[in-house]
Amino acid sequence: MATELYLVRHGEAVANVEPVIGGMRGDAGLTARGRDQARLLEERLVDRPLHADRLVASTLPRALETAEYVARALGLPVQHDDGLHELRPGEADGLTVEQWRARYRGGEEPPGTRDPYRAFSPGGESWATFLARAGGALSRLVARHRDETVVAVCHAGVVEASFALAFGLGASGNRVDCAPLNTSLTHWRHRLSSAGEPEWTLVSFNDADHLTGSGLPAAPPRDAVPLPGEDPAAET
Numbered sequence: 001m002a003t004e005l006y007l008v009r010h011g012e013a014v015a016n017v018e019p020v021i022g023g024m025r026g027d028a029g030l031t032a033r034g035r036d037q038a039r040l041l042e043e044r045l046v047d048r049p050l051h052a053d054r055l056v057a058s059t060l061p062r063a064l065e066t067a068e069y070v071a072r073a074l075g076l077p078v079q080h081d082d083g084l085h086e087l088r089p090g091e092a093d094g095l096t097v098e099q100w101r102a103r104y105r106g107g108e109e110p111p112g113t114r115d116p117y118r119a120f121s122p123g124g125e126s127w128a129t130f131l132a133r134a135g136g137a138l139s140r141l142v143a144r145h146r147d148e149t150v151v152a153v154c155h156a157g158v159v160e161a162s163f164a165l166a167f168g169l170g171a172s173g174n175r176v177d178c179a180p181l182n183t184s185l186t187h188w189r190h191r192l193s194s195a196g197e198p199e200w201t202l203v204s205f206n207d208a209d210h211l212t213g214s215g216l217p218a219a220p221p222r223d224a225v226p227l228p229g230e231d232p233a234a235e236t
Helices: 032-047 061-074 097-104 127-144 156-167
Strands: 002-009 054-057 149-154 185-192 198-207
Touching: 002 127, 002 156, 032 061, 054 061, 061 149, 127 149, 127 156, 149 156, 156 185, 156 198
Parallel strands: 002 149, 054 149
Antiparallel strands: 002 185, 185 198
């Protein structure tokens, strides 16, 4: 038995455009372009139907708003899953990127030093705890829905966490930013081997052909929550 897992990155969010840290407090939902991207995704899923058994979504506003479009196309209710949140920023939630850097990233030597075990801000996650939480959420999702097709509306970091989970990469390993596009689909197939070990097959990645020729930007100016190794100062 195999689980077909489609990860959908949300549409362009206000937090992608404004230099604001987009946790639950700072997330103001989608931009007008983000809603247009989600509408094009909806039209694609209607024109080229995808049979799905479950639709789940992160409860961050930008993901829930995107999921509304997907739900109409699939004819499925949205099931909420907090485990699919982007990296949780803690006290920095809602601050501008400059405020976050000044309060919580001052004195780094050299600038941009990557410490996967350092919390984003007090009360927030580190890259290591995020990978553990997001990877656990994805593992539970495929375990609960064997022999089903699941669509999960989530975030760039969760898509990246799926690669870490599939490839067995730890937090201290080299980070490879896969840079999924807004409203893109990444399709994984998960099954258990004869020995009971998880096997992941990447069927497709970063599929956003519904945006081709639309004139809409596929990639946002910045991530809603800067991830390790990024230079938010250059993106604001």
